[in-house]
Amino acid sequence: VIYKYQECVQGSGQNYRGTKSVTKSGSRCLSWDSPAVKRKLNNAWRSDALELGLGSHNNSLNRPAFRIFGGRQSDITDQxxxxxxxxxxxxxxxxxxxxxxxxxxxxxxxxxxxxxxxxxxxxxxxxxxxxxxxxxxxxxxxxxxxxxxxxxxxxxxxxxxxxxxxxxxxxxxxxxxxxxxACLPEPGLVLPSWTECEISGLWKRQRIEVMSACGPMSAASQKCCLDAQLPPNMLCAGDTRGLDDACKGDSGGPLVCRNNDRMTLMGVISWGDGCGQRDKPGVYTRVTNYISxxxxxxxxxxxx
The missing domain is CATH 2.40.10.10 (Trypsin-like serine proteases)
Known part of the structure; x- marks a missing residue:
């Protein structure tokens, strides 16, 4: 098995920030609120523990895709x-x-x-x-x-x-x-290629909106999604040039796409590989699978 670099442990593993909670040998990692890690750099008692995804669990729930990258500042009336x-x-x-x-x-x-x-x-x-x-x-x-x-x-x-x-x-x-x-989609709705979509989020003192293409993506982007072995409940979307993306701070936000002149909620920001990297689109929860x-x-x- 070849793991992406984000999943690799360096040194003693005390600063590991990936999503795995079990070691290769089968041992479970300590929870971030374990007394044994209270004096370590990463623990659930840090003032910024929530933002870092540190709590009473033993993996990192701080998604790689958690803040808008690129895009333009906009007013809340746009979203x-x-x-x-x-x-x-x-x-x-x-x-x-x-x-x-x-x-x-x-x-x-x-x-x-x-x-x-x-x-x-x-x-x-x-x-x-x-x-x-x-x-x-x-x-x-x-x-x-x-x-x-x-x-x-x-x-x-x-x-x-x-x-x-x-x-x-x-x-x-x-x-x-x-x-x-936002308008919910009909179950099973599939939009045409290159449908106009938007993602949005709040970070620091500004709200940022970005434009995003739902596809078709470049061959490299499609390969990226296939390599990630995405389940059918997820979808890829993004500017294939790497100009607009979601990263730290915006998980849970909307991916809305134009459908019959109405902006329809097609995805919920979930995760991604870095921020705004070329041919590495963001990954979203596919809302059409959850209408029921x-x-x-x-x-x-x-x-x-």
Whole structure:
């Protein structure tokens, strides 16, 4: 077996930041919150542990594709379904950015599968700048969320989660120019080659949008996706020149594509090999494979 360089351990392995949790000999790695690693560089007690994906697990859930690379700054009205998911850190008594999300209905947000406890999460809609309040923003607590039952935290297969926003009045997000739900696709929808698509995310003080082509990709890009042995629940998309991509900070955000003059949610940002590398497109959870799962959760958990 030939492993990519990201999966290789250097030296003692104390600084390993890959996704594997079992050694070649079959031994399980220590969890990041194990007392044995409390004095090591990487541990769950670091102030930036959440951003680095360090917690009560023994692999790194900090995806290689977690922030927009390239692209242009844009206003939230260009992507009004973009959500920011923050997590509260009790020790520092404030919220920190965890990942992106996509509003799909008034009280429902899609995201990636790596989340913290529901009572620590907040969802911000309608904000262009991540750290700058806006009169158009709408902020919600999370009542509950569901991570897909078959999520694999090593391969990121089924990398999707559904969040239910908390409300006492039977409605959550109110439609406005800054806040609108993305359209869900029909199950099995396949778009034509070179469909116009966009990915978006929030990072530092700016919101960034990039243009992306859904395909056909170059032969090298297709080979890259095949080499990664992607399951059918994932799709590749990206600018094959390596100019636009998602990397650290945006997992869970939207890949929306034009379909009959409507921007339709085709993917959720999942992972990738580096940032903006030529012929190495980003990998997204294929939303068309989860319509029944999404609708089933919403129907079984009505907003009261």
């Amino acid at each position: 009004p379904w973009q959500a920011a998911i923050n997590v509260y850190q009790p020790r520092r008594r404030q919220h920190f950015h965890r990942c992106g999300g996509v509003l799909i209905d008034s009280c429902w947000v899609l995201s990636a599968a790596t989340l913290d406890k529901a009572d620590r999460l907040e969802v911000i809609l309608g904000r262009t700048f991540r750290k700058q309040n806006s009169s158009s923003e709408q902020i919600f607590k999370v009542e509950k969320y569901w991570i897909h039952e078959k999520f694999d935290n090593e391969t990121f297969d089924n990398d999707i989660a559904l969040l239910k926003l908390k409300t006492d009045v039977g409605i959550c997000a109110v439609n406005s120019p800054e806040v609108l739900p 799962w999404i609708n089933g959760k919403i129907k079984a958990n009505p907003v009261l």
